[in-house]
Amino acid sequence: MADLTSPGISVSRREDGIGAEVSGVNLSLPLSSEAFAAINEGFERYRLLVFCKQDLSVKQQVEFSERFGRLEKFPDPKDQAEGYETVLRVSNIERESGNIKPVDDPGHKSFTLGTSSWHIDSSFRTLPSRASMLYGKEIPAAGGDTMFADTTRAYDALPENQRAELHGMTVIHDFEETRRRHNLPPRSAEVQAATPSARHPLVTERENGRRALFIGSHAAGIDGLTYDEARALIDELEALANAPDCTYRHKWHSGDLVMFDNICVMHQALPYDLVNTRRLLHRTTVAGEKPLARVG
Numbered sequence: 001m002a003d004l005t006s007p008g009i010s011v012s013r014r015e016d017g018i019g020a021e022v023s024g025v026n027l028s029l030p031l032s033s034e035a036f037a038a039i040n041e042g043f044e045r046y047r048l049l050v051f052c053k054q055d056l057s058v059k060q061q062v063e064f065s066e067r068f069g070r071l072e073k074f075p076d077p078k079d080q081a082e083g084y085e086t087v088l089r090v091s092n093i094e095r096e097s098g099n100i101k102p103v104d105d106p107g108h109k110s111f112t113l114g115t116s117s118w119h120i121d122s123s124f125r126t127l128p129s130r131a132s133m134l135y136g137k138e139i140p141a142a143g144g145d146t147m148f149a150d151t152t153r154a155y156d157a158l159p160e161n162q163r164a165e166l167h168g169m170t171v172i173h174d175f176e177e178t179r180r181r182h183n184l185p186p187r188s189a190e191v192q193a194a195t196p197s198a199r200h201p202l203v204t205e206r207e208n209g210r211r212a213l214f215i216g217s218h219a220a221g222i223d224g225l226t227y228d229e230a231r232a233l234i235d236e237l238e239a240l241a242n243a244p245d246c247t248y249r250h251k252w253h254s255g256d257l258v259m260f261d262n263i264c265v266m267h268q269a270l271p272y273d274l275v276n277t278r279r280l281l282h283r284t285t286v287a288g289e290k291p292l293a294r295v296g
C-alpha cells in the first residue's frame with residue numbers, strides 16, 4: 001500500500017529488506033515541483049527508490065538526475081554514454097565497436113572486480129557523492145542483478161560499545177585498492193594523481209539522523225590499524241550489512257531506474273556471463289557538496 005502520495009505518484013515501502021518502489025510517474029517528462037517533492041521526500045525517508053518501466057534517453061536521465069544537484073563528470077570519453085560526460089556506461093560492451101570487452105583487459109578486470117564487491121561509488125573522492133542513479137539499457141537473460149545494502153541498519157545492529165569504538169576511526173579510500181588487492185598492474189602515475197586517496201570518518205550521519213558506515217571496496221586502510229586489522233574489521237562490517245533485513249536484490253529489466261543514497265547504501269553487481277552476454281547500465285551520480293560529518 002502506498003505510504004507517500006502526490007497526485008498520480010505513490011511511494012511504497014518494500015515489504016522485505018530496504019527501499020521503496022515508486023509508481024505513477026513518467027521520468028521522461030519534466031517533473032512538476034509537487035512530483036519532485038514527493039520523490040525527494042521518499043528518497044530522504046527510504047534512501048533507495050526503484051522506478052520500473054521507464055523509457056529514458058540519456059538526456060532525460062541527466063535532466064531527472066540534475067533535479068537532485070550537480071552531477072559528477074566522467075573524463076574518459078570511452079566511458080561516457082553518447083558523449084555525455086555526466087553519464088557513465090557501466091558495461092561489458094565497448095562503446096566504439098559494440099563488441100564485448102576482453103575479460104583479461106586490466107581496466108575492465110579491475111572495474112568488474114571492484115563493482116562485484118560491496119562498494120560505494122566514488123568513495124575515494126574528498127567530497128563523497130550524494131546519490132547514484134542506475135538505469136537498465138541492455139540486460140542479460142540471467143545474472144547481473146545488483147545487490148544494495150543499507151549500512152544504517154548494520155550500524156544499528158552493532159553493540160553499543162563497538163559503535164563507540166568505531167566513531168573515532170578514519171578510513172582511507174583509494175581507487176587503486178582493488179587493483180592492489182587483486183595483483184593487477186597499477187594505473188599510470190599521472191592517472192593516479194588525478195584520483196588521490198581520501199580520508200573519511202568510518203561512521204557518519206545522514207540528513208534523516210541515521211548513522212551509517214562508510215566502507216566498501218575502495219577502503220584501503222584505517223588510521224592506527226595494520227592493513228590486515230583494517231581489512232578484517234571492514235569485512236566484518238560488510239558481512240553485517242549483508243543480512244536480509246539490510247539488503248535489496250534488484251533483478252534488472254530494461255527501463256528500470258534505481259536511485260540510491262551513495263553514502264549509506266553500498267552496492268555490488270552479481271556475476272553474469274561476461275563473455276557471451278551483454279549488460280549495459282547508465283549511471284549518473286549527484287556530487288557531494290561537503291565532507292562527511294563525524295559523529296560522537
Ligand SMILES: [Fe+2]
Pocket residue numbers: 115119120121267
Ligand atoms: Fe557502482
